[in-house]
Amino acid sequence: MQDAFLHWQAADRRRIRVPEAWLTKVVTNLCLDRLRSAQARRERTAGAWLPEPLLDGDPMLGPADSFEQRESVSLAVLTLMERLSALERGVYVLREAFSYSHAEIAEILDINESASQQHLHRARRRITAVRRPGGEVDPASARGIVEEFLAAAASGRVERLVALLTDDATAISDSNGAGLAERLLRYDTPQRIAAVARAGFRPTPAKRRLAGGTPAVHYALVNGAPAVLFVLDDQVVGAVTFGVTGGKIATVHGIAAPTRLVRLAEAWRRHGPHTPLVSQW
Structure with a gap:
């Protein structure tokens, strides 16, 4: 937006007949340039x-008045959009979010x-692939399922x-951004996910040393979905x-890379702590 404003300041506005159209084009192309550059950097250094x-x-999520709006900002959909x-x-954004004609x-x-039209068709087909039948889930039921998953993982009940x-x-897990680059770890069978969850959620002295202490585990809504946050000294260290x-649980996204948690951690500190699901993990 700052770059677009500089373009606007430098332009001969007497020759711009429709400012909204001119600004839309400038902002869109600046975004595409930034996206292509970021995508190239990720491919070179970080992979997925x-x-x-x-x-x-968080106001960055935009309106969340309906199930469709909340689903549109879910990590599953946003992750898929990165593959477009x-x-x-x-x-897709110009058509679906802003209703521009082709x-x-x-x-x-x-x-x-x-x-x-072809680009929109391909984008819609990919986005639709992650949308599941069944509609909106009752929040209390979703929380109960997540709590049961957490308890089963912590106690080692793989079945x-x-x-x-x-x-x-x-x-999908970001592997804590470990190493020189953040790379995603992906698991595609219930048995493998259960094994990884058992290993990841079960507390051990070694994990506590790695975390720098004993975090509390809180329930929250993240990108419109049920989530658990690992919080240590008011700092979110994992989500x-x-x-x-x-x-049932269809997708699990684990994020522990510090650079991905900055805004969420700031919002958590402003929002104030709740009673944790687990006071000492």
Whole structure:
């Protein structure tokens, strides 16, 4: 937005007949340039990438009045959007979020209408792949399922963990941003997810030393989804979000890289602590 403002200041505004259209084109193309650059940097240094988790109520999430709006900012959808090409993402956002026509999108992106329609079709097909039937889950039920998952993982009950997962469940972790680059670890079977959850959630002295103490475990909503936060001295050191459908867990996203948790940690400190699910993990 700052770059767009500088472009606006430097432009001969007497020659700009429709400021909104001019500004939309400038902002969109600046975003695409930034996206292409960021994508290239991630491919060179970090491989796959997870979006930043945001605490419920964060204005960056936008309106969340309906299930569809909350689902649109879920980590599952945002993660998938990172796999879209720059043009697919640009067309999808301009069409779905701002309701521009294909003629307008074609002019903004310097492509033809047919290309705009094709990019939108491909983007919609990929986004639809992560949407699940069943609609909205009751918040109390979702919390109960997450609490049961946490208890089963901490106690090492692998069979119960498997029973809480859908047959096609997936889990993604950022591996704490360990090493020179953040790389995602992906697990695609309930048995593997259960084994990893048992190893990850079960507290040990070694894990407490690595964390720098004994964190508390809190329940929260992150990107509109039920989540658990690991909090040490008012600092969020880890977040795990769950996608719940049909009474079971379909997706698990684990984020512990400090650079991904900055905004969530700040929001948590402002929001104030709640009674933890586990006071000493």
